Amino acid sequence: xxxxxxxxxxxxxxxxxxxxxxxxxxxxxxxxxxxxxxxxxxxxxxxxxxxxxxxxxxxxxxxxxxxxxxxxxxxxxxxxxxxxxxxxxxxxxxxxxxxxxxxxxxxxxxxxxxxxxxxxxxxxxxxxxxxxxxxxxxxxxxxxxxxxxxxxxxxxxxxxxxxxxxxxxxxxxxxxxxxxxxxxxxxxxxxxxxxxxxxxxxxxxxxxxxxxxxxxxxxxxxxxxxxxxxxxxxxxxxxxxxxxxxxxxxxxxxxxxxxxxxxxxxxxxxxxxxxxxxxxxxxxxxxxxxxxxxxxxxxxxxxxxxxxxxxxxxxxxxxxxxxxxxxxxxxxxxxxxxx
Ligand code: UD1
Numbered sequence: 001x002x003x004x005x006x007x008x009x010x011x012x013x014x015x016x017x018x019x020x021x022x023x024x025x026x027x028x029x030x031x032x033x034x035x036x037x038x039x040x041x042x043x044x045x046x047x048x049x050x051x052x053x054x055x056x057x058x059x060x061x062x063x064x065x066x067x068x069x070x071x072x073x074x075x076x077x078x079x080x081x082x083x084x085x086x087x088x089x090x091x092x093x094x095x096x097x098x099x100x101x102x103x104x105x106x107x108x109x110x111x112x113x114x115x116x117x118x119x120x121x122x123x124x125x126x127x128x129x130x131x132x133x134x135x136x137x138x139x140x141x142x143x144x145x146x147x148x149x150x151x152x153x154x155x156x157x158x159x160x161x162x163x164x165x166x167x168x169x170x171x172x173x174x175x176x177x178x179x180x181x182x183x184x185x186x187x188x189x190x191x192x193x194x195x196x197x198x199x200x201x202x203x204x205x206x207x208x209x210x211x212x213x214x215x216x217x218x219x220x221x222x223x224x225x226x227x228x229x230x231x232x233x234x235x236x237x238x239x240x241x242x243x244x245x246x247x248x249x250x251x252x253x254x255x256x257x258x259x260x261x262x263x264x265x266x267x268x269x270x271x272x273x274x275x276x277x278x279x280x281x282x283x284x285x286x287x288x289x290x291x292x293x294x295x296x297x298x299x300x301x302x303x304x305x306x307x308x309x310x311x312x313x314x315x316x317x318x319x320x321x322x323x324x325x326x327x328x329x330x331x332x333x334x335x336x337x338x339x
Contacts, residue, residue, distance in 0.1 A: 003027040004248065005073060007060055007105065008082030009053070010034065010041040012192045013124070013181055016241035017080055019190070022049035024245060029073060030055045031083065037193055044190040061104030063111075070112045078120040078248050079109055084154065087199060088298065091151035102154035106161055114169040120251035121173040122244055125159055125262065127233070127303050128152040129177060136270070137306035140177070140262050148298045159262065166259035173259070174247045179233035179266035179305050181240045183325035184332030191332030192237075201276060202234070202325070206333035209286045217293035218273050223301050229273035231302035233266035236320035236328070240265050246314040256313070266305025267318040276322070283323040284330040 004021055008014040009030025015037075021028050022045075030042070030053050039055075046052040060066045060083055070076070084102045085091065091098040106123070113119050129152070130138050131145025147153035159175050166173060182202040184191030197213070198204040207213045221228040243265050250256060271279070277288055311317050 001025065001027050002077035002252070003029060003073060003075070005029050005031060005070075005076055005079045006082065007031045007079065007109070008084065010037045010039070010055070011082055013178075013237055013240055014080070014082040015041050015045055015190045016185060016237045017082070017244045018045050018053055019048050019185065020238075020241045020245050022051060022053060028053040031058050031060060031069060033057055033059045033083075035085075036195060041190060041193070044185075048185060048187055048189050060108055061101045063104075063108050066105070066108035067111070070109075076116070076119045077252065078122070080122045080244050080248065081106065081109055082124050084124065086151060088149045088151045089199060091149050091154075095150035098150045098154055102158065103161070106158055110161065110165045110171075113171040113173075114165065117169060117171040119171070120248060121162075121171070122247050123158060123162055123173060123175040125175040125177045126152070126155045127177050127179045127264065127266070127305070129156050129159070130303065132300040133303065136302060137268060137304050138264065139306040140264055140309050159260070163260045171259070172251055172256065174251060174256075175260060175262045176243060176247060177262060177264050178240060179235055179264065179303065181237045182234050183236040183238070183320070183328045185238060186328050186331075188328070188331040188335045191329070201273065202329050205277070205280055205288060206329050208290075209280070209284070209288050209330070210333050215289035215291050216277070218277075218290055219293055219299060220295035221292045223295075225272055225302060227272050227274045230299055231270035231272050231304065233268070233270055233304035234276065234322055234325060235265060235267050235318050236325045239318040239320050243310065243314060243316045246316045250314060261313065263310045263314060264305040264307065265310065265318075266307060268305055268307040270302055270304035271322055276326075279322045280326045280330070283326040286330060
């Protein structure tokens with residue numbers, strides 16, 4: 001039985017990935033310091049998977065604590081590294097905290113790979129590395145654009161750290177560039193837990209429809225798109241989670257031309273903000289109050305993935321529809337007041 005460490009394993013994508021790994025017979029260890037989630041996510045994971053993974057409450061940016069954790073785990077087959085700060089606006093206010101945390105944890109984990117290059121690593125990257133791409137859909141070989149925020153920079157430089165480390169120390173890794181992961185597990189036992197006012201579209205929609213927030217502000221109505229609102233590639237979190245399992249298995253099978261490969265995780269189809277609102281109302285029967293507001297600084301006009309490389313290399317495609325994303329996100333939202 002292979003052991004896989006999932007860092008940020010109690011977070012949104014980490015918890016869904018833990019469930020999929022457990023379902024495929026891996027021994028799963030979670031590392032999470034609860035900086036942006038809650039301990040009871042472990043109960044949700046356990047109730048879906050039928051087994052309770054080990055959880056270590058560790059700050060991976062602390063080199064001593066990180067090393068102690070890894071030494072205690074013995075022979076690790078792989079690490080799926082989600083643990084990172086991820087709020088764009090906050091990263092502008094606290095850039096040093098973002099660099100310390102996101103680079104510190106990555107470098108500490110790579111120190112382990114340098115000593116044990118047989119251990120494979122999956123890194124959470126983002127489509128934010130492409131900025132406003134010159135052509136759509138976005139292929140993995142599209143140029144990386146100057147980062148709009150310290151958060152975005154941690155993803156770009158994180159990929160460079162991987163490549164430099166792999167070149168020097170002979171380990172292998174995959175960076176997965178997520179487009180817009182949304183939704184929740186269909187059981188509604190795990191999902192997204194935004195602390196405070198959600199900055200991302202779908203958690204704001206579900207909280208607004210639940211009466212916890214005012215009307216949704218649709219940022220900008222004069223973009224050069226089919227209805228004037230921005231286009232994004234929204235992808236169900238379970239599809240994203242499955243891609244991590246396939247990426248790990250690609251590394252375990254020794255496939256891959258380069259020591260560090262990158263793959264887009266998107267559906268290949270873009271949706272406007274208004275289309276997301278309509279999908280939400282259609283899939284849930286709930287009504288959403290919304291109004292137009294000025295553009296949000298830093299937003300790109302349109303981003304959606306070319307999915308061919310992931311299909312060929314990972315044998316993976318997103319299968320869940322936007323309506324399923326909305327239905328699952330809403331079911332999850334409705335369980336939250338009881339928690
Ligand atoms: C954002 C980040 C991105 C990060 C990702 C995951 C920015 C500029 N980008 O992506 O770097 O990787 O989250 O955390 O913050 N929208 C509204 N009203 C709202 C919220 C959003 O109209 O209240 C619109 C946005 O203008 C955008 C779309 O919804 O067009 C999606 O926004 P969001 O969910 O924040 O994702 P991104 O901006 O694509």
